[in-house]
Amino acid sequence: MVHEVIIIGSGPAGYTAALYAARADLNPLLFAGILPGGQLMITTDVENYPGFPEGILGPEMMALFRKQVERFGTTIRDEEVTKVDLSSRPFRLWAGEEELAAKAVVVATGASAKWLGLDSEVTYGGYGVSACATCDGFFFRGKEVLVVGGGDTAMEEANYLTRHASKVYLVHRRDSFRASKIMQDRVLANPKIEVVWNTVLDEILGVSEPHRKVTGVRLRSALDDSVRDMPIDGVFIAIGHKPNSDLFKDWLDMDDLGYLKVEPYSTRTKIPGVFVCGDVADSVYRQAVTAAGTGCMAAIDAERWLEAQAHAEATAVS
Secondary structure, three states, X not given: OEEEEEEEOOHHHHHHHHHHHHHOOOOOXXXXXXXXXXXXXXXXXXXXXXXXXXXXXXXHHHHHHHHHHHHOOOEEEOOOOXXXXXXXXXXXXXXXXXXXXXXXXXXXXXXXXXXXXXXHHHHOEOOXXXXXXXXXXXHHOOOEEEEEOOOHHHHHHHHHHOOOOOEEEEEOOOOOOOOOHHHHHHHHHOOOEEEEOOEEEEEEEEEOOOOOEEEEEEEEEXXXXXXXXEEOOEEEEOOOEEEOOHHHOOOOOEOOOOOEOOOOOOOEOOOOOEEEOHHHHOOOOOOHHHHHHHHHHHHHHHHHHHHHHHHHHHHHHO
C-alpha cells in the first residue's frame, strides 16, 4: 500500500497538517512519536493561543488537537519513524522493522529545548521552570526571575522578561557573553537586569505543597566553588534549542544549527513531495500558533503537489 501522505511528528504543526490533509481526503497517516504532542506536553497553562480566553493546559490542548484530526479520518500511530529513504518516489519510511511507502511526506518533528540535566528541571517543569519567555513570562508579573545562558537566546529571553518581571538575574558561567554585541549591549543597559558572572546553576529549589512551585536556586561560583542559595520565583533555561532533524541529515538541507531549510513563502524542500513545518524549520518564533500555521501550509502545499502529479500522470497516459 502506498499512502497519499505520511506526517512525521505531532504537536501543533503535525496535527494541523493532518487536519487539513484529512479534510482534503488524503487519508493521512501520522506518526506521533513515543511522546505525542511535542513541547506543549510539558507546558502547563497556555494563555496565548487564540480561542481559549480562559487558557488551557498544554496536554489538554494536544488532546483536543488529536481528537479533532481523528474525527476527520487521520490514522495516528504512537510510534517513531526510525529511518527514511527519500531518493525516489514513492518515498520509503520505516517504523522499527516495518517499511511503509508514501507519495508525499510532511516533516513536523519539532525541536527540543536544551536543558542543564538537573532532576529539579523535570520536577518543576511548567511550575516555575521554563525554556520559553514569550510563552510563560506573563505568569511572572511583578516577580523576580532568573535566566541561565550567555548567547543571543539568553539575551532575548532576559530582555523580554523585563516587560513582566520586577527583576531579572542573568546567570552565566563565564566572565563574558558569547552573544552578539548589540544583544549584549541591550542587556547590560537594562536597569532591570543584573548579570551574575562566573556562576553555575546547581539546583532549583521549591515546594510541592500546597502547590508545586519554585522558591529559589542554588548557585555555585565557577571561580572558587562556593555555594549560595538565592530566593527566586521562576527559572528560564536559555541555552538554545535543538531541532529534531537528525533523521533527515542525509536528505534535506539544514542550517548550521540543524534547522531544516524550506523555500521562501512555502514549506517545500529541495526534494519535490517532501514538506517541512513547525519548529524543526523555525529558529525564530517557536510558538504553537506559528507551528500550526505552517502545518496548514504544508498540507495545502502537499495537496496541490499531489494534484499536479496526478494531472501530469493522467496527461501522460492519455
